[in-house]
Amino acid sequence: GQQVMQIPQYQHVQEGEDFTTYCNSSTTLSNIQWYKQRPGGHPVFLIQLVKSGEVKKQKRLTFQFGEAKKNSSLHITATQTTDVGTYFCAGGVTGGYQKVTFGTGTKLQVIP
Amino acid sequence: NAGVTQTPKFQVLKTGQSMTLQCAQDMNHNSMYWYRQDPGMGLRLIYYSASEGTTDKGEVPNGYNVSRLNKREFSLRLESAAPSQTSVYFCASSEYHGTGPFGPGTRLLVL
Numbered sequence: 001g002q003q004v005m006q007i008p009q010y011q012h013v014q015e016g017e018d019f020t021t022y023c024n025s026s027t028t029l030s031n032i033q034w035y036k037q038r039p040g041g042h043p044v045f046l047i048q049l050v051k052s053g054e055v056k057k058q059k060r061l062t063f064q065f066g067e068a069k070k071n072s073s074l075h076i077t078a079t080q081t082t083d084v085g086t087y088f089c090a091g092g093v094t095g096g097y098q099k100v101t102f103g104t105g106t107k108l109q110v111i112p
Numbered sequence: 113n114a115g116v117t118q119t120p121k122f123q124v125l126k127t128g129q130s131m132t133l134q135c136a137q138d139m140n141h142n143s144m145y146w147y148r149q150d151p152g153m154g155l156r157l158i159y160y161s162a163s164e165g166t167t168d169k170g171e172v173p174n175g176y177n178v179s180r181l182n183k184r185e186f187s188l189r190l191e192s193a194a195p196s197q198t199s200v201y202f203c204a205s206s207e208y209h210g211t212g213p214f215g216p217g218t219r220l221l222v223l
Contacts, residue, residue, distance in 0.1 A: 009152075033211060040216040044213075045212070090155075100157070102155045102156070103154050104152070
């Protein structure tokens, strides 16, 4: 079945440093979504990418979808303590009903 | 506008006990989902309902049943709880799978 892997599993950064998490799917995706989950909270939808090679920005966050639609990345510039949490990607495959498979997540800790 | 609500927030069960987790949404979404999240893991889909009156198995359906009571409500039932079902359960709704809001979660401990 479809598998979605994320690396790294954990990342500690000094406040102000950049951070990147990578997402790789075993199959070609129709789209990819990114979520953020704060400690003790629920996942919050950040963005969806659909097109091959697509790049979207949200303030300090940059999201990329690979040309082959099998990988994606989230890059945070100049991290802040408010960026702490676990970032999940979720790969979607559309075929009648869209099936979404979540990655294992990258837990980001920002040291002030 | 409450979004997605879940009850209860916390629950402790003994092995073999049954319980129903409730979920409701007020956004008029057609699709609703139940996920479980285990420590250090992503979310795994238990069951989903693409529209009122339909339900389908997700990735990990064993040990669970669901009911789509109406367009607003989607419940998850554990008939005979097992320690392996200790987890955090999230309900979500959306018009298009993978983009909808999640509820606050139910933390379940099975002893």
